[in-house]
Amino acid sequence: MASKERILRLKDETRNNILAASIDIVKEEGWQALSMRKIADKIEYTAPIIYEYFANKDAILNELTRQGFVKLSKLMEQAISEHTDPAKQLEAMWLAYWDFAFAEKELYQVMYGVEVNCCAMQNMCPDIQLPMNMLWDKIEEIIPVEKRTEKYIDTKYYTFWSVVHGLISINMTRKLTSDELNQQVLKDAIGGIINSMK
Amino acid sequence: MASKERILRLKDETRNNILAASIDIVKEEGWQALSMRKIADKIEYTAPIIYEYFANKDAILNELTRQGFVKLSKLMEQAISEHTDPAKQLEAMWLAYWDFAFAEKELYQVMYGVEVNCCAMQNMCPDIQLPMNMLWDKIEEIIPVEKRTEKYIDTKYYTFWSVVHGLISINMTRKLTSDELNQQVLKDAIGGIINSMK
DNA sequence: ACCTTTGCTTAACAGTGTTAGATTATTTAA
C-alpha cells in the first residue's frame, strides 16, 4: 500500500528532475541547445522515457512557462504586501516584474517569446542602426535646447521604443487586443511622451 | 566578356531567389519550418549550392534582417517627408514603425527576436493569466471611480505592460543600455502613467 | 584535343524529435 505512494513520489521526482535538468541546460547553453537526449543524459535515462512524463518537448516548455507565471505571481503578491498605498503597490509590482525578468531570464524568455538569436548584431553592417539613428536624431530635434542632454534624449528614445516594440510583441505573441485598443495605447503613449519633452 | 556579366547577374539572381524563397516559406509555415532543403526545393536546386551564396543558415537570416532595417528606414524617410512639424514627423515615424511590424511581420520577428511558439497559450491553465489579472485589478483600484471604465483600464494596463515588456526585450536581445538608463526609463514611465491616471 | 575551372549532385555525418518493439525487472496470483 505505502509502496504505491513511494512509487508515485518517485515518478513525481523524475518529472521534476526532467524540468530541473531542462532549465539547467538552458541556463548553461541557451534554449536552442535544449534537446530530449541532453535532458535524458542529465537525469541518467534514455530519451524515450521522457515521453512517459511529457507528451512531447513542447509540453515541457509549457510546464516551465506555467511555473514561471506562478513564480511571478508570488513575487507580485509579496510586492503588494510590502506597501499599503495602492499606487506604491502597483509600482512595486511592475518592479517585481522587471526583477523577475532578469533573475529568471530563461523563464521569461519562454514565457513571452523573447529570442536571443541575433548574436552578431553589433558587428553587422550599419544598416541595422539606421532607423534607430533617424528616430534618435528626430527626438533630439524636438527637445528644447535647455533640456537637450544626451542622457535625456536617450531616456526619451528608449521610452518611445519600449512602448512601441512592447505593444507590437504583445500583439504578435498573444492575439487578444483589439485594433482600437492598440491605436488608443499607441497614440496616447506617443502623444504623452512628445508632450513630456516640450 | 559580356557573358561574364550575364553569369554574375544570374548568380545575383539566385542569391535573391534564395532570400525570396526563404521569406515565402516563412510566410507560409513560420520561421520554425524554414530549412535549407525546403529553400533548395523552392529554387529547384539541391541544398549544398546554397552554401555557395551564404556561409550558413544564420547568414540568410542576417541578410533578411539587414534588408528589413533598410526597408524600415525607407518607410521612415517617407514618413518624415509627409510632414513639416518635427513633432508630427516623429509621430509619423513611430506609426510607420508600427505599420511595418505588421505589414512585414516575418521580417520584424527576425529583426527583433519575437518568437511565436506558445500557440496553446489561450487554452492553457489559468495560471498564466494570474499575474496579469493582479496588475489589472490593482490598476482598476487606483483609477478614480468617475474614469473607471473597462476601456480606460485596458488602455492603461497595456501601456504599462508594453513599456515594461518592451524595455525588457530590448535589453535581452541587444545588450547596450546601461543600468541607470534602464532605471530612469522604468521609473519615469511607470510614474508618468500612474500620474496620468489620477 | 587536353586541362582546368565551374556548377551541381549524391552521399554522408552528427544531430534533432518521436515511435515501435524488444528486453528486463518488478509486482501479483496460484
Add this chain to the structure above:
DNA sequence: TTAAATAATCTAACACTGTTAAGCAAAGGT
C-alpha cells in the same frame, strides 16, 4: 516457490535538421 502479468526501461529505427566532402559533367581557355 513458481508462473503469469505488469511495469520500467532500453535499443533501433524513421524522418527530419544543418553542413561538409567527394565526385561527376559540362563549359572555358590554351
